[in-house]
Amino acid sequence: MADNLQTLAQQDPEVYKIIKNEENRQQLMLEMIASENHTSPAVMEAQGSCLTNKYAEGLPRKRYYGGCDHVDEAEELAIDRCKALFGCEHVNVQPHSGSQANMAVYFSCLQPGDTILAMDLSHGGHLTHGSKVNFSGKLYNIVSYGVKEDTKMIDYDQVAELAKQHNPKLIIAGASAYPRKIDFEKFAQIAKDNDAKLLADIAHIAGLVCTQLHPDPIPVCDFVTTTTHKTLRGPRSGITMCKEEYAKSINSCVFPRMQGGPLCHVIAAKAIAFAEALKPDFKSYSEQVIKNSKSLADALLSKGFDLCSGGTDNHLNLVDLRPYDANVTGADAENWLHDAGIVVNKNLIPFDTRKATETSGIRIGTPALTTRGLTEEHMPLIANWFDTALSSKGDSTAIENIRKETEELCKSFPVPH
Numbered sequence: 126m127a128d129n130l131q132t133l134a135q136q137d138p139e140v141y142k143i144i145k146n147e148e149n150r151q152q153l154m155l156e157m158i159a160s161e162n163h164t165s166p167a168v169m170e171a172q173g174s175c176l177t178n179k180y181a182e183g184l185p186r187k188r189y190y191g192g193c194d195h196v197d198e199a200e201e202l203a204i205d206r207c208k209a210l211f212g213c214e215h216v217n218v219q220p221h222s223g224s225q226a227n228m229a230v231y232f233s234c235l236q237p238g239d240t241i242l243a244m245d246l247s248h249g250g251h252l253t254h255g256s257k258v259n260f261s262g263k264l265y266n267i268v269s270y271g272v273k274e275d276t277k278m279i280d281y282d283q284v285a286e287l288a289k290q291h292n293p294k295l296i297i298a299g300a301s302a303y304p305r306k307i308d309f310e311k312f313a314q315i316a317k318d319n320d321a322k323l324l325a326d327i328a329h330i331a332g333l334v335c336t337q338l339h340p341d342p343i344p345v346c347d348f349v350t351t352t353t354h355k356t357l358r359g360p361r362s363g364i365t366m367c368k369e370e371y372a373k374s375i376n377s378c379v380f381p382r383m384q385g386g387p388l389c390h391v392i393a394a395k396a397i398a399f400a401e402a403l404k405p406d407f408k409s410y411s412e413q414v415i416k417n418s419k420s421l422a423d424a425l426l427s428k429g430f431d432l433c434s435g436g437t438d439n440h441l442n443l444v445d446l447r448p449y450d451a452n453v454t455g456a457d458a459e460n461w462l463h464d465a466g467i468v469v470n471k472n473l474i475p476f477d478t479r480k481a482t483e484t485s486g487i488r489i490g491t492p493a494l495t496t497r498g499l500t501e502e503h504m505p506l507i508a509n510w511f512d513t514a515l516s517s518k519g520d521s522t523a524i525e526n527i528r529k530e531t532e533e534l535c536k537s538f539p540v541p542h
């Protein structure tokens with residue numbers, strides 16, 4: 126592999142070595158964390174470019190610094206491409222992350238103490254949807270909805286009841302560990318009935334939304350936020366989309382209320398990722414992500430694993446480990462699979478009785494596997510490895526054997542570079 130880090134190698138061999146080790150890890154392990162992906166070399170080149178040197182507080186053509194002509198062009202390109210990709214009326218491409226993309230919405234339409242109705246973190250929501258340890262849970266009055274105990278599907282009746290009871294100013298539809306389609310129209314009706322604003326946080330499913338493989342929240346929501354590095358396969362960052370009527374307010378909440386200078390190098394990388402996602406082959410890629418996820422679900426079920434909601438409509442599965450082996454925790458599974466060359470994360474499952482550092486589940490995703498070219502024919506193999514690693518309870522010989530096989534597969538399907 127060509128090494129374009131020679132200056133770094135000379136100047137700072139310690140950091141160089143860390144980066145090379147991480148590159149090696151990514152090449153030789155199967156990445157199954159549902160929120161991760163392997164971005165394109167072009168995206169990484171933009172992130173490593175001279176645009177990182179530039180201050181550009183403000184918006185394109187209305188900056189507080191001179192010398193912004195070229196970064197203005199990059200930001201305008203990112204905005205135009207994002208609008209073409211999602212069909213949104215307005216977008217601010219400056220949020221540094223998904224959390225800040227959400228913060229901009231909260232600052233725009235809420236006062237401290239106002240009520241937000243959002244999905245419980247332990248049912249698949251996100252930290253910024255009102256977790257007590259997050260700014261959202263500290264600044265706002267949070268009411269949480271969840272999934273039904275029997276189906277593990279979102280309880281829309283509960284959402285409607287809670288909305289009526291608590292009169293939230295903002296309802297959030299979106300999740301970080303929910304394997305089923307989200308009915309944004311149902312949420313929109315509930316928001317309308319209760320005079321609440323509606324935010325769709327599509328961080329996990331953005332790549333499926335922009336390829337029309339998941340129902341579209343844009344026409345029915347006031348605000349739509351996303352990260353850009355998950356199914357969308359761009360740089361690690363965020364964006365806030367909204368109806369035109371909120372454009373001014375969102376822009377001023379991002380800067381100056383919340384952030385200072387935008388990361389111009391990351392904005393250029395977002396522009397590249399949006400252009401990549403506009404190409405027809407991104408739709409084929411996204412279709413394959415879902416095919417792989419469904420095929421993995423079938424293969425895991427055939428090995429006796431239990432899946433929350435019984436399967437998947439999207440890029441992820443949430444495995445409830447208890448019926449497979451009540452003594453195996455998510456933390457055990459994460460550790461054993463890691464040693465076998467498969468990276469997943471332990472995850473709370475709905476109504477979990479274990480703590481978040483232990484959990485009864487694991488969350489597994491297919492976006493990164495699909496980027497390196499794996500198809501549905503490889504998924505039974507991966508399910509076998511899960512079965513062997515967990516049924517042997519991490520036996521070192523079993524794990525070493527799997528490690529050899531996962532490494533072989535990784536070498537046959539290198540990460541694009």
Ligand code: DSN
Pocket residue numbers: 160223251301328
């Ligand atoms: N932490 C991310 C995830 O893993 O889903 C969400 O921001």
